[in-house]
Amino acid sequence: MKVWKNVLSARDFSKDDYLQLFSLARKLKQGKSLVLNKNVALLFFEPSTRTFNSFKIAAEKLGCNVFGFSSKEGTSLLKKESLIDTARMFLNYGADCFVLRHKKAGASLYLAEKIDKPVINAGDDSHEHPTQAMLDLFTIWEKFGKIDGLKIGILGDLRYGRTPSSLAYALLNWKVKLYFIAPETLQIDKRNDDMEYFLEEKKANFEKTSEFKQLLNELDVLYVTRIQRERFPDLTEYEKVKKSYAITKQDLEKVKNNFMVLHPLPRVDELDPSIDESPYAYYFEQAKNGLYVRMALFTLILKNEN
Numbered sequence: 045m046k047v048w049k050n051v052l053s054a055r056d057f058s059k060d061d062y063l064q065l066f067s068l069a070r071k072l073k074q075g076k077s078l079v080l081n082k083n084v085a086l087l088f089f090e091p092s093t094r095t096f097n098s099f100k101i102a103a104e105k106l107g108c109n110v111f112g113f114s115s116k117e118g119t120s121l122l123k124k125e126s127l128i129d130t131a132r133m134f135l136n137y138g139a140d141c142f143v144l145r146h147k148k149a150g151a152s153l154y155l156a157e158k159i160d161k162p163v164i165n166a167g168d169d170s171h172e173h174p175t176q177a178m179l180d181l182f183t184i185w186e187k188f189g190k191i192d193g194l195k196i197g198i199l200g201d202l203r204y205g206r207t208p209s210s211l212a213y214a215l216l217n218w219k220v221k222l223y224f225i226a227p228e229t230l231q232i233d234k235r236n237d238d239m240e241y242f243l244e245e246k247k248a249n250f251e252k253t254s255e256f257k258q259l260l261n262e263l264d265v266l267y268v269t270r271i272q273r274e275r276f277p278d279l280t281e282y283e284k285v286k287k288s289y290a291i292t293k294q295d296l297e298k299v300k301n302n303f304m305v306l307h308p309l310p311r312v313d314e315l316d317p318s319i320d321e322s323p324y325a326y327y328f329e330q331a332k333n334g335l336y337v338r339m340a341l342f343t344l345i346l347k348n349e350n
């Protein structure tokens with residue numbers, strides 16, 4: 045059985061690990077009560093609504109003390125204090141675990157190498173968001189009762205988004221057909237990162253396309269993502285793609301009965317609110333599941349911490 049400690053990349057977890065997490069998350073969602081009495085430090089160097097608050101509430105529901113920050117404002121980060129010195133301060137105050145969102149890819153790995161407490165990556169630049177993948181997968185698993193055999197489209201900003209990478213890495217533990225759907229400049233690309241190499245190495249069943257309308261009726265799951273305006277080095281490139289896709293209710297007229305739409309949120313224009321009341325909209329349930337999945341994650345990690 046795995047000893048749970050750091051959560052740095054979705055690649056680090058096996059099918060059994062994910063299923064262990066989901067089983068506990070489901071029990072917690074059904075009302076199971078657990079008390080950990082630990083100290084959790086939330087260090088968020090980038091904005092967040094869902095991830096920050098679901099980690100915070102998850103820890104509090106488990107009887108933990110929560111401290112840290114959700115922005116640099118009001119902290120000595122504005123005086124250029126380093127990540128490591130900041131973390132050391134929270135170690136002094138008794139932190140048993142760190143949850144880190146940072147603007148630099150690899151920041152969580154860096155912190156995990158420097159301190160002897162668990163580090164959870166809550167999003168590092170365009171790189172990864174592994175706990176988002178955990179709750180995404182939990183939402184799929186909960187609805188279908190399985191993941192094998194599903195056809196899953198991942199639509200949007202596959203270049204600067206971090207949730208598509210983590211989701212794809214996690215899904216490779218199952219026999220799924222993946223469709224990466226994006227405008228050409230936002231598509232997965234060997235010139236920009238190693239994801240496509242990884243997919244090939246794992247013999248993943250995947251296709252790349254820029255067309256989603258014809259594909260929709262074949263899919264079991266469509267995972268829509270926002271174009272990450274804030275991560276474009278050149279905003280003229282953003283202007284060229286910003287309206288390149290948008291899902292409307294009309295697009296879903298012929299989808300499978302059991303079809304589901306997911307989105308890590310926040311959304312902008314890519315997912316029309318008219319879909320919210322349809323039976324296919326699972327993105328708010330998905331966000332809610334973040335609470336139970338993060339409670340389960342804290343439990344698996346912190347029960348081993350002295």
Ligand code: CP
Pocket residue numbers: 091092093094095096167173176308309310
């Ligand atoms: N899905 C997600 O990471 O949302 P936040 O940026 O609001 O945390």
